[in-house]
Amino acid sequence: MVSGLPVPGQRAVPPASASRRSRVARWCARVEGSRWFEVAIVVVIGANAVVLGVETYPHPGSLGTLLRALEWFFRTVFIVEIAIRLLAHGRRPQDFFRRGWNVFDFVVTAAAFIPGLHGESAGLRVIRIARVVRLVRFSPGLRTIVTALLRSLPGVGGFLALALVTLYVYGMAGWLIFKEAYPDDYGTIGRAALTLFVLLSLETLPDLIEQGMALSPWTLVYYVSFVLITVNLLVNILIAVIVNSMEEARRLEMTERMAVDEDRDGVPDEIDRIMISQRLDDLRALVADLERELRIDRDAGQPRAGTRDR
Template identity: 80%
Template sequence: MPPQRSAPVVSGPRPSRVARWCAGVAESHWFEVTIVVVIGVNAVMLGVETYPHPGSLGVLLRVLEWCFRAVFVVEIVIRVLAHGRRPQDFFRGGWNVFDFVVIAAAFIPGLHGDTAALRVIRMARVVRLVRFSPGLRTIVAALLRSLPGVGGFLALALVTLYVYGMVGWLIFAETYPDDYGTIGQSVVTLFVLLSLNTLPELVEQGMALSPWTLVYYVSYVLITVNLLLNILIAVVVNSMEEARRLEMTERMAVDEDGDGVPDHLDRIMISQRLDDMRTMLTELERDLRIGRDDGNPTRRT
């Protein structure tokens, strides 16, 4: 599946030569590959900066940083100019806005040197790789679409943790104050228990106090770890299916030839016309009785 194109189909007045050239460049495969490689090299450079390095290497890294900025600025300019007389259409795409903000933020006055804000902005460039991968775009779109469902899940999880935290405080506060001394400590203990790594230790402590504490931990594991986490997975999977269908619908609505009919409908119409032509040829062949008998053609007129 090819990556999503950012260059538009310019309608209305004929675009200028510069706009046509920029649209051709923005639509080209080599342009996308170049930007992906530059983003990848930039990510490697960010990793290199985390290691101790001599001053000469620091100068080289600063020069490369400015080279990366120049390449990204040229990229954004080409993609904006590709929209011809309507450059504002560039900002209709969410990923286009993200690319513009990430590139422009590096030039905000006051962001220079090795400030934490500038480092965050530079690291955000790596996220731009998502735009070039349809699979990653689908995953990100699914995560965004799952936020309402995840919000409901978090509310239910918080209520569950609070109730079990209070019960744990009532049962274990005096015996194990480090784990259940307050409601906050109880909730933290139960939150860590979601990984099940501390389950044997906690069950052993509970059994030393009373065998009935096993009911507390078993019910907690069944409700939170199994039921709630499975609900979360179901919400994310459902959102991913919706995002995949939405992306497929948007891709089917592309009209690259500018005839006002989506390209997938054009292909369906062409296929139907070809089927009609085959049917007409078959009927014409039958009417004219075009065939071969013993290798000799016969025809009735």
């Protein structure tokens, strides 16, 4: 036998390090997918938010020492969390960064260790506040809303362009009409646009209409047309853009769920559940047909009461 060659019929034994690594990856995958792990991280993020709120109040030095210790505790927990989620991918840790929320979690956790961010610096506080946003990834509803808002940005950009044009046109018209009577509100195009922007809330509408009617009854046409075009038409367009993005985000999330194949049978798990549900429906229909046929046969085999008496 030549040294180093495998013996025929003998199974190759993987290296101990590879075996340990696979066991660690499987354990990390189980931990990451467990409900208690998710609940624990949510509780820690919530506690981090509470500590941030407590730091805004005056507190003695002893409490400050405790708050700093809690901050290091939170950092340690988040580092362990990211490490577990990275190791859960086994030999392909790069797959962890394929999801945007994972990248966000990694950046927020690692940014706390950037040199120069320490003590009570504003940058460190912003990073600590950003940790609270991580609660979004644990809520499917919030994830859908955030995804919808991001997907609606192109439509919102077009809406903002249309709104700026409308404010500019009506601002110039207001400057021409009211610049001498009400210079504080319409003295410049900037003041006129600001007045109309505040008017979008409709809180100042009665006062502005009263001022305009004192100048001329035709100013009522100016304010009514502005309210109809901006408050009603433009706001409804914005709502339609966001609602459409919400539907797209729901379809996208459903597509991502349907792409998951945890049992690795080549068929997505969502398709498996749909097929199983269809098979169960077919089985229920078959059982109902059999029960109906058996009931008909049983009724046909029983003699009628009058025939039995004869």
